[in-house]
Amino acid sequence: EAGVAQSPRYKIIEKRQSVAFWCNPISGHATLYWYQQILGQGPKLLIQFQNNGVVDDSQLPKDRFSAERLKGVDSTLKIQPAKLEDSAVYLCASSHRDDQETQYFGPGTRLLVL
Amino acid sequence: DQQVKQNSPSLSVQEGRISILNCDYTNSMFDYFLWYKKYPAEGPTFLISISSIKDKNEDGRFTVFLNKSAKHLSLHIVPSQPGDSAVYFCAASAHGNKLVFGAGTILRVKS
Numbered sequence: 001e002a003g004v005a006q007s008p009r010y011k012i013i014e015k016r017q018s019v020a021f022w023c024n025p026i027s028g029h030a031t032l033y034w035y036q037q038i039l040g041q042g043p044k045l046l047i048q049f050q051n052n053g054v055v056d057d058s059q060l061p062k063d064r065f066s067a068e069r070l071k072g073v074d075s076t077l078k079i080q081p082a083k084l085e086d087s088a089v090y091l092c093a094s095s096h097r098d099d100q101e102t103q104y105f106g107p108g109t110r111l112l113v114l
Numbered sequence: 115d116q117q118v119k120q121n122s123p124s125l126s127v128q129e130g131r132i133s134i135l136n137c138d139y140t141n142s143m144f145d146y147f148l149w150y151k152k153y154p155a156e157g158p159t160f161l162i163s164i165s166s167i168k169d170k171n172e173d174g175r176f177t178v179f180l181n182k183s184a185k186h187l188s189l190h191i192v193p194s195q196p197g198d199s200a201v202y203f204c205a206a207s208a209h210g211n212k213l214v215f216g217a218g219t220i221l222r223v224k225s
Binding site for chain 1: 118146148150155156157158159160163203205207210211212213215216217218
């Protein structure tokens with residue numbers, strides 16, 4: 001069974017530029033999550049989708065971050081414009097409807113904002 | 115607010131000995147706890163979990179203990195192997211809601 005796929009793996013941009021990350025969850029997993037992991041901290045949930053609907057986006061900085069999950073499969077997370085403090089690893093995870101607490105993570109995208 | 119705390123940033127253990135990783139939480143609503151392991155340049159992988167109705171769960175070399183009155187859980191790895199060297203994250207959730215992660219503990223198993 002293929003795991004969670006993410007791209008790109010690394011991205012370097014300058015502040016005020018925009019960037020987008022892509023995630024393909026495990027086949028059949030209805031729930032998809034985006035996390036931000038700043039160096040030295042644990043992952044922090046940004047947004048949770050159930051199929052293509054948003055379940056929780058309470059910690060998503062909506063003035064600059066947006067995410068969508070069209071057709072309930074792939075998802076994209078966008079930052080526009082980026083700030084220095086957005087430098088982090090962005091992790092995508094997915095889980096099965098019947099076991100949402102066991103989440104499977106992708107390798108992450110490491111973002112550096114200069 | 116840090117609802118899940120891993121107070122030891124790192125731990126070093128000799129191969130074959132026991133590794134004990136600790137985690138404290140403050141939210142009494144948490145009813146499900148998980149441990150994830152993370153290697154460099156990879157995403158976290160699920161290791162073991164425990165529901166609040168239990169005080170112990172075992173899976174091979176890995177055992178998680180939960181002390182609800184102390185709001186404390188620990189992960190025991192026996193015997194420790196060099197391949198166990200990784201960052202270990204404790205996570206908790208309340209009634210199926212979002213996972214809240216600790217900051218992680220770096221485990222180094224020396225051969």
